[in-house]
Amino acid sequence: MPQPDLEKKTVLTLGQKKARGEKITAVTAYDYPTARLASLAGIDLILVGDSLGMVLQGHNNTLKVTMDEMVYHTSLVARAQPRSLLVSDMPYQSFHINPEKSVENACRCVKEGGAEAVKLEGGRKRFKVIEAMLNAEIPVLAHLGLTPQSVHQLGGFKVQGKLHEKAREIFQDALALEKLGVFAIVLESIPQELAQKITDSLSIPTIGIGAGRFCDGQVLVFPDLVGFTNIYLPKFVRQYADTHALWLQALQKYISDVQNGDFPNEEESYHLKRDIEEFLK
Numbered sequence: 001m002p003q004p005d006l007e008k009k010t011v012l013t014l015g016q017k018k019a020r021g022e023k024i025t026a027v028t029a030y031d032y033p034t035a036r037l038a039s040l041a042g043i044d045l046i047l048v049g050d051s052l053g054m055v056l057q058g059h060n061n062t063l064k065v066t067m068d069e070m071v072y073h074t075s076l077v078a079r080a081q082p083r084s085l086l087v088s089d090m091p092y093q094s095f096h097i098n099p100e101k102s103v104e105n106a107c108r109c110v111k112e113g114g115a116e117a118v119k120l121e122g123g124r125k126r127f128k129v130i131e132a133m134l135n136a137e138i139p140v141l142a143h144l145g146l147t148p149q150s151v152h153q154l155g156g157f158k159v160q161g162k163l164h165e166k167a168r169e170i171f172q173d174a175l176a177l178e179k180l181g182v183f184a185i186v187l188e189s190i191p192q193e194l195a196q197k198i199t200d201s202l203s204i205p206t207i208g209i210g211a212g213r214f215c216d217g218q219v220l221v222f223p224d225l226v227g228f229t230n231i232y233l234p235k236f237v238r239q240y241a242d243t244h245a246l247w248l249q250a251l252q253k254y255i256s257d258v259q260n261g262d263f264p265n266e267e268e269s270y271h272l273k274r275d276i277e278e279f280l281k
């Protein structure tokens with residue numbers, strides 16, 4: 001096992017890693033214990049993703065997640081004071097109205113939540129908003145390819161950029177986003193060859209999810225990575241543990257221990273002190 005890097009990670013760390021040819025690691029976290037784990041393990045970037053709408057709240061897309069929820073979950077993660085760079089996702093509608101309102105919302109992630117950067121989905125349609133956030137001193141992580149907040153426009157969670165025209169559009173957006181000043185770009189569910197071409201053409205890092213192995217880094221949704229649920233997972237997820245089975249086993253053992261009187265035992269119970277016992281007589 002590699003030794004975890006104990007340095008505080010910043011937006012600069014990611015660029016330096018790319019320059020050195022070192023891979024960047026990222027996971028989502030939505031709470032304090034997960035953030036502590038990710039930081040302890042040496043993860044470079046924690047994303048408080050709006051994927052929480054699906055994996056925590058049980059919705060079938062991310063569209064219902066609110067600004068208040070993102071601020072709340074970001075603050076739980078920030079409380080762990082992770083060494084990982086802490087990025088908060090901008091939820092649907094929080095950056096679609098106008099640049100002023102979008103900056104206000106991004107500032108909430110930083111001031112109330114404790115985020116060190118924000119992520120937002122989309123290419124050319126979002127350039128004005130991204131520029132406004134950068135002008136407000138908020139580092140921006142861009143997100144191209146399958147942008148889950150566009151699920152209805154895309155007709156489902158489908159791989160993007162398989163055809164030349166769309167691939168070219170994603171590529172041009174990536175080049176323009178680097179020029180705008182974003183510090184990295186998430187590439188989601190696009191062909192590996194397109195992700196490689198983008199990665200090779202940029203000096204800022206790419207972080208892939210379902211975008212193949214040539215990206216500068218990878219991101220996975222934490223509950224998927226540890227097998228917390230046993231529901232459908234896309235083909236790009238590698239499940240590093242089956243904790244669903246462990247949780248289930250633990251709960252079933254707890255039920256039987258309570259039912260047969262094995263829990264709690266004497267050591268797990270508090271007892272009166274002798275003098276108090278007398279006092280109560």
Ligand code: KIV
Binds near residue numbers: 047049050052220221
């Ligand atoms: O919301 C999220 O977790 C994300 C990652 C999958 C990149 O956007």
